[in-house]
Amino acid sequence: MTQEDKLAIRMRHISKSFGTVVALDAVDFELKEGEIHALLGENGSGKTTLMNILSGIYYPDDGDIAIMGQDVAICSPKDAFNLGIGMIHQHFKLVDVLSVAENIVLGLPPSEETKRKRLNQTIRDIADRYGFDIKPESKIYDLSVSEKQTVEIIKVLYRGANMLILDEPTAVLTPQETEKLFDILRAMKADNKAIVIITHKLNEVLAVSDRVTILRKGQKIDTIPTATANRQILTEMMVGRKVDLQIERPEVTERKLMLQVNQLTALGPDGRKMIDRISFDAYGGEILGVAGISGSGQKELCEAIAGLCPVVGGSILFETKLNGVDVAENLVGQTPEAIIRKGISLAFVPEDRLGMGLVASHDMIDNVMLKNYRDHKGPFVDRQTAREAAEEMVDALEIVTPGVRTPIRQLSGGNVQKVLLGREIRSNPQMLMVAYPVRGLDINASFTIYRLLNEQKMKGVSVIFVGEDLDVLMEISDRLLVLCHGRISGIVDPRTVTKEHVGLLMTGGHDEEVGA
């Protein structure tokens, strides 16, 4: 018998183009049974496209695929799971209004096996075997993000998948949930299942995988055993050159009180209390990190300070000058427009860049104008100033765009974020709030954003950084505020605490120490 018989999947010379964009260029990929294989690459490197071909979402333009030594053509998702391939997508493919069990059997032919009682039992059996915790009768819309992911995994296991592909599975999980997921993956590996995990987080590759394949710009760079790899090697293969992985944290000696939040309570869109009596200070010349499981009140906190979210109690005092006198202006109850008119310059880079931050179908000039149109008097708009500003931004931030007249929608995620952040910084803010500024950005773009934030901090701006990657937050922040269920569970000094400790605070542990 040849070596190939042990291969669960062998893809050879796979190519795929979207219009004129080549997403994959003659890529080879091999997956063994009973291994966890990491697929590493930056955004746009083609890693998700390659796996979408395996799961039948895309059909390759060229190349061939063999499953368990048999040549196959995968034309639809149905073909894929008939072959035992199950993919857990980054954006969960679940129907909100159906129950866990209904989602799991969706699309399967009716049979004795799928009768409700029997089905629920099978789901519980699978859950017990790998250590999941889920109720088959729950509705999806009642579940947390990590529970939804569990449903996705059970779904593919129920369908008898022995090859699992997970697309960025940890992006939405806390450190504890991630660890639990890794334990589950190891249990499945012990069960001789073949697992691919798509990621751009190096520490995860090193923690859980047996082998790693690196893609860059649609080409395969190499496949190496994880045991022979380290962060530096992997980054160089992924980016194509040496990258300094250290995020700087420059020291600023002079810190000025900028913002005092006192007993702030705010409601979410459905009228539920999303932040509950929280108090903290923010200083000029520091980066205050905000950590927490998604939905712990980060969004409402930023929006309350920006005047976009209804505040029901407490105060937000902003240190500013009014008619030459130092005052603490209360922002609660003021509209964003009133805040601007008082001369308070507060810049907010929201999580939803193209929904709240920029107008996707407008070009850079019009988007810059949205921020500064008030500076110009008279009934007509001043495009000239905005155009100059946009062109300066393109040069200063190395924004890759065909021109300032190109609609923002056509730019890549990293460049969209540069436009948004660049525009906000141009207004010379006293305070800069950024929500998930590097979500979806590759290493290069992320480091540019970190550099920009540090520059602002050195200028004496008070920066609030809401993030999801704890490693980054702990490296860049001067102080780290941890939110849990809308309350502050601790404000810690990231230089002295451990990641596990912060993880504990995120999930509801309590903390007495307060950082510097």
Next chain:
Amino acid sequence: MDRFINFMNAAVLAGTPLLLGTLGEILTEKSGNLNLGVEGMMFMGAISGLAGAWFAEQWFGWTGVPAALIALLISFLAGAFGALIYAFLTVTLRANQNVTGLTLAIFGTGFGNFFGELLGKRAGGFVTVTSATKQAFAKLDLGPLSQIPVLGRLLFSYNWLVYLAVIIAIMMHLFLRKTRRGLNLRAVGESPATADAGGINVNVYKYLATVVGGGICGIGGMYMTMVTTSGVWVHNTILGYGWLAVALVIFATWSPARALYCGLIFGGLMMLRLYLPIPGVPQQIYDMLPYVATIVVLIVMSIRQSKEYAQPKSSGLNYFREER
């Protein structure tokens, strides 16, 4: 009491074509297709049903029940044909659903009125079916059932299309709630990408639901010409019923079972003027009532923010697997 029973009878008769249009549209929207062309499909069903019955009489000498069944079949096919145009444009060619639906509404209105007038000309003045066929659409005599005091008149004194509409509603409810294919259809309307990844053929479900839904709307149109106007073509006979049906889908919160009593309420609101006239209140105020009720329901729904009693999430959006 007598007055109340008369009112209820009138409400049921007025509500049935609305109920049929609503059921068709619910099935369509469950597949994620927001077909605003209900008005057009009802017009198409109205004229085709009448023409079918008339030609069956003229050519084959079929009168009474056979002519009625021909009307049923042809009106279903005509509504289904309108929906097929819609499905081809939106599912296969991925045209904008709103624009396509509005176009279908206008097309169907013209189709109905044009062939209605043409048929009238051909019949020499105006078109009408024989009294035997008319009799086939009159109220049924269910023997002892119809004789039960009060209940007999309330429940067992209608034409067969009323009972057909009720049966369709119940069957559709069971289909969506209890069967695997119903589950698949709901998944297609909520999240086609999920359904697709689960191995469900999204396009087949969209086509079938839309076409069958259109056929049911067509039957609703046929009811208007065969029952409401007793087998005579009246210019603009549907006028507004199709739009009311679209509103009724929202009122019934996309549930065929709730459509049953919501159709009755709408029918009642339309008949209120005749049975509960208030001196000094003009007819136009009464005509507004169904729409006012719809607005109230929309407000209540947006306050309650229920996830289940809501429009299928991807209704109005086209699906293309390789879209990035």
